[in-house]
Amino acid sequence: MPLPTQSTLEELDPVFAEMAAASFRPTTSGAQLPPRERTIVSLVADVCEQILGTPFELHVHAALNAGLDADDLRELLRFVSYDSGYPAALAALERLAEVEREHGLPGPTGRRHQVNADGTGSPMPATLRAEMTAIDPGFAEYMDLQSRMRADMSRISIRERALACVTVDVIYQTLEESFRIHVGRALSAGVTPDEVRAAVRATATSGMTRAWRASVVLDGLLIDLEVAA
Numbered sequence: 305m306p307l308p309t310q311s312t313l314e315e316l317d318p319v320f321a322e323m324a325a326a327s328f329r330p331t332t333s334g335a336q337l338p339p340r341e342r343t344i345v346s347l348v349a350d351v352c353e354q355i356l357g358t359p360f361e362l363h364v365h366a367a368l369n370a371g372l373d374a375d376d377l378r379e380l381l382r383f384v385s386y387d388s389g390y391p392a393a394l395a396a397l398e399r400l401a402e403v404e405r406e407h408g409l410p411g412p413t414g415r416r417h418q419v420n421a422d423g424t425g426s427p428m429p430a431t432l433r434a435e436m437t438a439i440d441p442g443f444a445e446y447m448d449l450q451s452r453m454r455a456d457m458s459r460i461s462i463r464e465r466a467l468a469c470v471t472v473d474v475i476y477q478t479l480e481e482s483f484r485i486h487v488g489r490a491l492s493a494g495v496t497p498d499e500v501r502a503a504v505r506a507t508a509t510s511g512m513t514r515a516w517r518a519s520v521v522l523d524g525l526l527i528d529l530e531v532a533a
Contacts, residue, residue, distance in 0.1 A: 312358065327509055334505070335498035339370040341467055342506050344380060344460075348468045349510040351381065351388045352475040356399040364403050374404065374412040379459040380468065386450040387472040387482075417456040427451045432485065466490035467503045474507045474518040483518075487525055497526050 313321035330336050337345070346363045350356065367377060377400060385393030404411050426433055426448035436444035457465070469486035473479060490500055504522055508515035 331505065335496065335502045337467075337499060337502045337506060339366070340372060341464060341503070343367045343370045343372070344464055344468055345471045345503055345506045346509075347377070347380065348384050348388070348471040349475050349507055351384055351392050351396045352472055353510065354392055354395060355510075356396060360396070360399060361403050361407075364400065364409075368409065374400075374410055375415045376459045378412055379417070379457055380464075383454055383457055383460055383465055384468050384472065386454070387469060415459075417454075417458065419453050420456065421449065421453055423452055425452065427455045429485075461493075463490070463493040463495055466493050466495060470500065470503050471507055474504055474514055475510065477514055477517065479518055479521045483521065484525060487522065488529065491529065500526070 313324060336342075343363060343366045347360075347367060350360045350363055364377070372380075378397065381393045381397050381400070401411075403409065428447060428451045433444055433448070436447055460468070466486060466489040470483070470490055473483040473486055487500055490503075491497070495503075501519065501522065504515055504518045507518070
């Protein structure tokens, strides 16, 4: 079974296909994300919105063309599960396996990271952990666990993970505490302010008004962070 292509969209509605093709072209202004990172943004948006049909298949195909493999895709879904929610990530994992079977794509090799679910300590920033412990010690413990279980991941870079988290915030419109932390993490990982803007802009094909609101919040946040620096 061939992967869906532009011709698939044209069969459904040639006018929609023309609009979609134009919408997914890079803008002529501002920084652009490389294909691998833009695909990660698209896949994370799919997971959050549970859009696991033709768009998800197209994005899996684009991810493979951009250099990600089956193990990388699974690590991405494992990573994003604590922000997207485990049920959403599980549905995407199930669909990914179906897409691989349906289209004869290479499956995972089993390469994995150390989960460390029964360990101790927390990779979370001390100030954040103290704040959450004061609010709800049980929730702080849950956050410790989620952070610790992901600490050994290496197939998806720190930069890519930060952009994935920013994408979750835009799609869910969680544009306060977590957005500030995730934007700061992206900047610390070497993402430039213009590249953070590009990541937000890349979500516009999943909903322009959300990307619009996030762009406004991001602009003020970047000014605040620059002043703080």
